Amino acid sequence: xxxxxxxxxxxxxxxxxxxxxxxxxxxxxxxxxxxxxxxxxxxxxxxxxxxxxxxxxxxxxxxxxxxxxxxxxxxxxxxxxxxxxxxxxxxxxxxxxxxxxxxxxxxxxxxxxxxxxxxxxxxxxxxxxxxxxxxxxxxxxxxxxxxxxxxxxxxxxxxxxxxxxxxxxxxxxxxxxxxxxxxxxxxxxxxxxxxxxxxxxxxxxxxxxxxxxxx
Numbered sequence: 001x002x003x004x005x006x007x008x009x010x011x012x013x014x015x016x017x018x019x020x021x022x023x024x025x026x027x028x029x030x031x032x033x034x035x036x037x038x039x040x041x042x043x044x045x046x047x048x049x050x051x052x053x054x055x056x057x058x059x060x061x062x063x064x065x066x067x068x069x070x071x072x073x074x075x076x077x078x079x080x081x082x083x084x085x086x087x088x089x090x091x092x093x094x095x096x097x098x099x100x101x102x103x104x105x106x107x108x109x110x111x112x113x114x115x116x117x118x119x120x121x122x123x124x125x126x127x128x129x130x131x132x133x134x135x136x137x138x139x140x141x142x143x144x145x146x147x148x149x150x151x152x153x154x155x156x157x158x159x160x161x162x163x164x165x166x167x168x169x170x171x172x173x174x175x176x177x178x179x180x181x182x183x184x185x186x187x188x189x190x191x192x193x194x195x196x197x198x199x200x201x202x203x204x205x206x207x208x209x210x211x212x213x214x215x
Contacts, residue, residue, distance in 0.1 A: 002074045004085055011067040011089040015096020015113055018103055019059030020044050023052060032106060036201070039100075040108025042143050046201065057112050060097060064116025067093035084172040090117030091179055098187055109187040111147045114180050118154060122173055124161070129153040141202030144191030151184035 002010070020031040020039045027048075032039050034047040041060060045053035068090030075085055097113040099105040119126060133150035137143060155177040162169065194200035 004075055004088075007071045007075055007085070008088055008092050011071055011092035012096040013101070014063045014067050015093035015098075016100035016102050016107070017059070017063060018097070018100055018107055019056035019063075019112075020108070021103055022059060023056050027052070032103075038108060039103065039106065041112050042109075046203075060108065060112030061116035061119070063097070064090060064093045064113035064118075065120050066116075068117040068120040087121060087172055087176045090121055091176065093117060094180070094183065098183075109144075109147075110184060111151075114151070114184060118180065121176060122154070122158065125154045125157040125177070128157050137203065138206055138208050141204050141207045142191070142195060142200055143203060144188045144200065145195060148185050148188050148192075151181040155181045 018039050020041070020043070023029075023044075024031050029048065029052075031044055031047065035043045036046075037043070041053050041057040044056045068086050071089045072086040094110045094113045094117060096107075098107045098110045100107040115126075118129075129150040132153045133146045136146040136149050140146065155174070158174050158177045162171070162174065191200055
């Protein structure tokens with residue numbers, strides 16, 4: 001069995017394993033030298049295509065899920081505070097993805113790894129968050145903006161679920177969702193700046209409503 005602090009470190013190290021860098025090694029590509037320079041699935045898709053980006057995304061999702069779902073099984077500590085240790089492990093993996101020790105603390109923006117952790121911790125919010133992400137993306141073409149709104153959907157959904165259940169109070173899940181929402185917003189702050197300047201990249205091919213109106 002392993003101590004809580006050791007598992008936090010292990011979760012961070014797991015998050016630090018970069019999907020884009022691993023796949024890039026196999027293809028002799030450093031994704032950080034392409035496109036936006038971000039070591040995440042979106043930049044991988046934009047610069048290298050779906051066959052490169054898909055395994056990157058699966059790795060990023062997988063490490064968040066593994067940290068949140070399985071690492072608490074190895075904890076030697078047991079008290080009221082640490083009953084929610086899996087939330088800390090999920091958060092540590094997300095931070096590790098964004099600031100990986102193996103790659104000079106230059107990683108992705110956390111969305112894929114956060115998705116993996118959320119699948120383990122709070123799966124009921126995945127469908128509404130995914131709906132908001134897809135809807136916003138097809139309207140605006142902005143991946144970063146869509147991801148930010150999807151992140152806040154997680155928090156809003158968790159609060160609404162509490163209200164409907166007549167249990168309106170902050171619990172551990174609410175706090176984790178708020179962390180994810182705010183952290184994703186923080187990691188996408190440069191996207192927001194570029195949006196206001198009119199410099200943000202768009203996936204124009206997925207803007208189906210605009211494309212339909214043009215016809």
